[in-house]
Amino acid sequence: MKAYIQGTGCVSAQDSSIFPETIREYEGDRLPVADPDYKQWIDIKQIRRMGRVIKMGVAASHISLQDAGVKMPDAIIMGTAYGCLADTGVFLNKLVTQQEDMLTPTAFIQSTHNTVGGQIALLLGCHAYNNTFVHGAFSLENALQDSLLFLEEDTSRKVLAGAVEEITDYSHTILSRFGLYKNGVAAGEGASFFVLGAEKDEQSQAELTAVEMLYKPASKEETGSHIEKFLNRNGLQPSDIDLLITGRNGGDDSYYEAIEADLFATQPVAKFKHLCGEFPTAAAFALWMVTGILKKQQVPPAIMVKGNAPSKVKRILIWNHQNTTHHSLILVSAC
Amino acid sequence: MADLKAQIIQQLNLQEVKPEEIGNDQPLFKEGLGLDSIDALELIVLLQQHHGIRIANPEDGPNIFYSVRTMAEYITAEKSKTA
Amino acid sequence: MSKGVWIAGGGVICGIGENLGACLDAFEKMQPGMATMEHLHSVHAQTFPVVEVKADNETLAERAGMPAHWSRTALLSMIAAKEAIQSSGIGELKQYRTGLVSANTVGGMDKTEHFMEAFLADPKKGRLKEVVHHECGSVTELVADALGIRHHVSTISTACSSAANALMYGARMIRSGMLDVVIAGGTDALTRFTLNGFNTLMILDQQKCRPFDDTRTGLNLGEGAGYVVLVSDAVAEKVKPWCKLSGFANANDAYHQTASSPEGIGNYKAMQGALSMAALEPADIDYINLHGTGTQNNDSSEGLAIERLFAPAFPPLSSTKSFTGHTLGASGGIEAVFAAFALKEGIIYPNAQFTTQMKELPFKPVTTFSRGNVLTHVMSNSFGFGGNCSSLVFSK
Numbered sequence: 042m043k044a045y046i047q048g049t050g051c052v053s054a055q056d057s058s059i060f061p062e063t064i065r066e067y068e069g070d071r072l073p074v075a076d077p078d079y080k081q082w083i084d085i086k087q088i089r090r091m092g093r094v095i096k097m098g099v100a101a102s103h104i105s106l107q108d109a110g111v112k113m114p115d116a117i118i119m120g121t122a123y124g125c126l127a128d129t130g131v132f133l134n135k136l137v138t139q140q141e142d143m144l145t146p147t148a149f150i151q152s153t154h155n156t157v158g159g160q161i162a163l164l165l166g167c168h169a170y171n172n173t174f175v176h177g178a179f180s181l182e183n184a185l186q187d188s189l190l191f192l193e194e195d196t197s198r199k200v201l202a203g204a205v206e207e208i209t210d211y212s213h214t215i216l217s218r219f220g221l222y223k224n225g226v227a228a229g230e231g232a233s234f235f236v237l238g239a240e241k242d243e244q245s246q247a248e249l250t251a252v253e254m255l256y257k258p259a260s261k262e263e264t265g266s267h268i269e270k271f272l273n274r275n276g277l278q279p280s281d282i283d284l285l286i287t288g289r290n291g292g293d294d295s296y297y298e299a300i301e302a303d304l305f306a307t308q309p310v311a312k313f314k315h316l317c318g319e320f321p322t323a324a325a326f327a328l329w330m331v332t333g334i335l336k337k338q339q340v341p342p343a344i345m346v347k348g349n350a351p352s353k354v355k356r357i358l359i360w361n362h363q364n365t366t367h368h369s370l371i372l373v374s375a376c
Numbered sequence: 377m378a379d380l381k382a383q384i385i386q387q388l389n390l391q392e393v394k395p396e397e398i399g400n401d402q403p404l405f406k407e408g409l410g411l412d413s414i415d416a417l418e419l420i421v422l423l424q425q426h427h428g429i430r431i432a433n434p435e436d437g438p439n440i441f442y443s444v445r446t447m448a449e450y451i452t453a454e455k456s457k458t459a
Numbered sequence: 460m461s462k463g464v465w466i467a468g469g470g471v472i473c474g475i476g477e478n479l480g481a482c483l484d485a486f487e488k489m490q491p492g493m494a495t496m497e498h499l500h501s502v503h504a505q506t507f508p509v510v511e512v513k514a515d516n517e518t519l520a521e522r523a524g525m526p527a528h529w530s531r532t533a534l535l536s537m538i539a540a541k542e543a544i545q546s547s548g549i550g551e552l553k554q555y556r557t558g559l560v561s562a563n564t565v566g567g568m569d570k571t572e573h574f575m576e577a578f579l580a581d582p583k584k585g586r587l588k589e590v591v592h593h594e595c596g597s598v599t600e601l602v603a604d605a606l607g608i609r610h611h612v613s614t615i616s617t618a619c620s621s622a623a624n625a626l627m628y629g630a631r632m633i634r635s636g637m638l639d640v641v642i643a644g645g646t647d648a649l650t651r652f653t654l655n656g657f658n659t660l661m662i663l664d665q666q667k668c669r670p671f672d673d674t675r676t677g678l679n680l681g682e683g684a685g686y687v688v689l690v691s692d693a694v695a696e697k698v699k700p701w702c703k704l705s706g707f708a709n710a711n712d713a714y715h716q717t718a719s720s721p722e723g724i725g726n727y728k729a730m731q732g733a734l735s736m737a738a739l740e741p742a743d744i745d746y747i748n749l750h751g752t753g754t755q756n757n758d759s760s761e762g763l764a765i766e767r768l769f770a771p772a773f774p775p776l777s778s779t780k781s782f783t784g785h786t787l788g789a790s791g792g793i794e795a796v797f798a799a800f801a802l803k804e805g806i807i808y809p810n811a812q813f814t815t816q817m818k819e820l821p822f823k824p825v826t827t828f829s830r831g832n833v834l835t836h837v838m839s840n841s842f843g844f845g846g847n848c849s850s851l852v853f854s855k
Contacts, residue, residue, distance in 0.1 A: 132655075143424050143425050145659055146660050150844070162711040169710065175614050176595070183628075187628055417659060
């Protein structure tokens, strides 16, 4: 079960170029999205009620559909860990400070987790399958897996899949109190969307070969052996991976290092969170970046951690984990 | 009515709309200013917040919120009732 | 459908009963669960009746085998999931590749809204323990961990249709051979967040809700959890499954953020898609468990979509929300259990509080409880905000 990536769109802290002239770095522990002028994608009448996360999602989905040359997808499948935090915060704030009186509907309506998926459908007039996964660092991965299963049922379909996340002052303050942004880890946000099809054609930019999640492995050994088995099931050995892209975030990266040393000792290793920040659906940014790398057969030097950027890339493994408990494996191949 | 227009613009986040651009008798909904049912609910809260008027039945909305003038007249009438 | 997906069992906790048996009693005795809230603290307590689970968090925690300070949403989820597993007779989960796909709409919001009181006064205040399970997915993991489920854990949130989509995703994973067993459904506890949210939309009824009644003025919120145990053909052979999940579809109304299109485009497409997957004609459906919230908009759209699809012959239909209230993210799960059990036992549930047929519809809901019906195919509808519409079809 695999799919072809027919188009991509991304709104991130960087310009929407995979090979930006200058990499935008942020002081402190926040790496917010460089908000583009959303009015280029969204009508002024429709934009007035939208929170930032909705605008990001609508913009990124729009770019990906355009890139794929698809006007109407056969499904919209999303992932978001936190959903529409800003509107949730606004409604909670008024609920508490106004003691449940004189509340307005807009923030509540926009607070539901399926708002972004619903808005994309509404703006497209798309009556197709529409789903939203809200499972922390597995949100994107489940959206991709649901997409693959949906394509399996009818290979003529085109699925719009993606993930969104936003930072708000409340969430940043609270997550900082949990100690998430220590030792140079920066909070990130963004939206990335992909148009997936089951059949390869001239539009195909990369092959989404396989997606897998590993929940709460008992040990590093289990994780390592799981990664190896995952590759084996796809007919590969760790040495077949031309580039390993890990979710290093500048904090404690020893878990990645230990397994790399064991399984990928001679493989070049890269990272991506210095470009987009740390957030539960950050792997979506990595998938967007990887699609560009495979299409252009060019690896931006700024992402390399170990070894040299390969000049030819056939297979890339994205391995991201959150707190060592949620591991995401996304295998992408050149077309 | 100018104050009321400013309140409407603020409550509904009508970007790039200036108070003087809203005609006193211009329909607020649909083909007029393009407002919808969520805006109607927002306007109900506006009346409560700024004018102390509670509308219990949302079905009264369309008549009251037809235009800025009908809203202003409703506010005046309600205030004179309580005065 | 190449491979079958079976319902091996189900469990429910909601405002009319602490398990499926108790809920059936309430249906049979015509006892809807609306009452003044006792466990949720809201300024609207005297204004809006709700359908609360009649137990405090300590009692629920004991039944769930979980700490009482965890979100009520997790406690309800665990209780219903345990009942579902027990009822299925599949034995130890360890012997299967098992997944938990759970739905909820606001995660641990019941705790978060308490946290915010202290936090808003001083951002250094508020106990972090109260927001650690704020995320929807975190609530699911508490239950997965307690049940020892590790092969697959995921959470879906598509407003009021969430849990129906959880069944679909679970079914797809079984059909593709990834998993043998999936506990699928949803959970939501009452919160001030949702109560006030629905109040801003002015769609809460101050009386008992009257789904599919001409005099309806809104919904009552409820709480609870409901899960089915989905199993593969191989596992189904070892147990006595209730029925098959023969069809499902999800469509988007793409009309408005909260309101349904007048003619119920999404509703129609979801029902039609589910029938088509099950390779059935509308006339094959023997009972419909309606979404039937009791709002002007939903019931009219859903009703007109049913008329368009089923006319001229309408199967018996009813909204069990007239008993349980609208349990949001849980409703699709609770109603899937009701629908699958109805099929197994030949039960048709009554629609309570019904007096006046809707003018625009040529049919009215069933108002009495009955057993001994011959049911072969049953449909369950779940529609929601964001235009998300889902229908499930269960077959013998």
